[in-house]
Amino acid sequence: MTGPKKWLAVIGIGEEGQAGLSAAARSLLEQAQILVGGRRHLGFLDEGDRRERLVWESPLQKTIDTILQRRGQRVCVLATGDPMWYGIGATLARQIPLEEMTLIPAPSAFSLACSRLGWPLADVDTLSLCGRPADLLLGYLYPGVRLLLLSGDRQTPVIVAQRLTEAGFGESQMTVLERMGSPEERLIQGPAATWAHEDLANLNTIAIEVRGENQQRRCVPGLPDGAYCHDGQLTKREIRAVTLSSLAPQPGQLLWDVGAGCGSISIEWLRSDRRCRAIAIESHPQRRQYLADNAAALGVPYLEIVAGKAPDVLADLPQPHCIFIGGGLTTPKVLETCWQALPPGGRLVVNAVTVESEQTLFQAQQLWGGELTRIAIQRAQPLGRFLSWKAMAPVTQWSVWKE
Structure with missing residues (x-):
């Protein structure tokens, strides 16, 4: 008795495009009948590729339902970096048996950021602000902590700087890393209290070295x-x-x-x-x-x-x-x-x-x-x-x- 057929591939892809894919990922991409991703992901494909394409809609579940309707056909989902780290792979895995999926990650934005900054990833707290309230950041702020945040868009660093300053951590050093792995990669730094950089790419990751004193920030129960x-x-x-x-x-x-x-x-x-x-x-x-x-x-x-x-x-x-x-x-x-x-x-x-x-x-x-x-x-x-x-x-x- 054979097990369920693996019909869905979820492949992480970086700013290098197809050139950065492993042989296994490239093979799954070539075999796919239906390609799914954001416009940026699908833009990495050859212009002459005429296979059916699905662009993520809002709400996301609408496209996921379409994918589920294609069960049995060879579907390939392209995702940024590691699909299982705040990514679409985790969402799909909640609705599709793992026996029917193949997941191939690329380096995550967090891994890439740590390689640029020389930070040990094991010592860093991570958070995604993509489609999530910025107030989540306030639960991570303690003096001396290093944070990596996935941005929702180019406005996120300004919002983060405001939250840091309002919480008493305006001294914190912020680094915005744009489009890591592409020829347009850029790194912008500055303190949160005087952050004024607005000409940013939508695809960015924020690194924060939290500095400042706030007696209300405690790890143990019993806040003032x-x-x-x-x-x-x-x-x-x-x-x-x-x-x-x-x-x-x-x-x-x-x-x-x-x-x-x-x-x-x-x-x-x-x-x-x-x-x-x-x-x-x-x-x-x-x-x-x-x-x-x-x-x-x-x-x-x-x-x-x-x-x-x-x-x-x-x-x-x-x-x-x-x-x-x-x-x-x-x-x-x-x-x-x-x-x-x-x-x-x-x-x-x-x-x-x-x-x-x-x-x-x-x-x-x-x-x-x-x-x-x-x-x-x-x-x-x-x-x-x-x-x-x-x-x-x-x-x-x-x-x-x-x-």
Whole structure:
């Protein structure tokens, strides 16, 4: 019994065009009946080539559907650099079995940029801003970090320079590398704060050496309270750090943040790993605006925000791995609905500050187990010429793993 036929080839191609292709890639290209790519990619082919061509449309899925309709014919997709690194190869692999595909990468823009700059690629953070919000950059900014960004177009470097400057990293050194591998290759450098280069090619990659100081940029949970816009409904820094530790985020997991307030828990959950996902449930319109603003400012603009009250809005949400309840605990059926939504091995963490909500937690702990912890924090504050301890409202936390 033979396996499925490989009918789709996805080939990385650089600015050298066909001359830079390997023998295997050139053979697949020659055998193809249908050629797919952007106008720039297809422009690398001979003018006399009369084979059928498909140019990527918007939305992209429209062309992918056409490719799927040609299953069984020999289709060749031309892509920039490495198709599996922020490329079309990764998109196609989610819809087409790997057994039906052949993938041949060329050097990625990141590899080429590192070869020009002498940067070890293993020590560099990478990000694509092609069709993605520029606010994503804000989640990558730490003093001393080296970043490589794929640009959306010639305007992206100006936007990046503005974001860096606004975030307190205007000293950062930016390098824009244009059309690497072509005779028109060019390298432009300058600090973000005074960046004024606008005559750029649409095909460019941005390298950044992040410089500057910003105390709100931390890799660990517990950002300063001042990092958030809020109306007082904020899980304070010390409590937030303990809560994230109890939630124990893992890459790719989904969090429900029920009664999210300004979103500090779900935002720091997302910041713990770029593959984490979160849904913030909040009924108050002003707090939802704070949620959106804070998520963008702290580099996680993809935080999903759901308007409404639990438990009513929970029924249609995707199943979570973890749930945090920070508000609305005494609303009937909230705790029971959240518990039922968790899969085996899921985690539930609840913070309570009122006697009534503490009673609810005690009853739940008797029923489902888990740990009850009381967290009391005091901060030193001026009292005349001296310092005095001022106690924050104590928080009772219930943390439980569902068996």
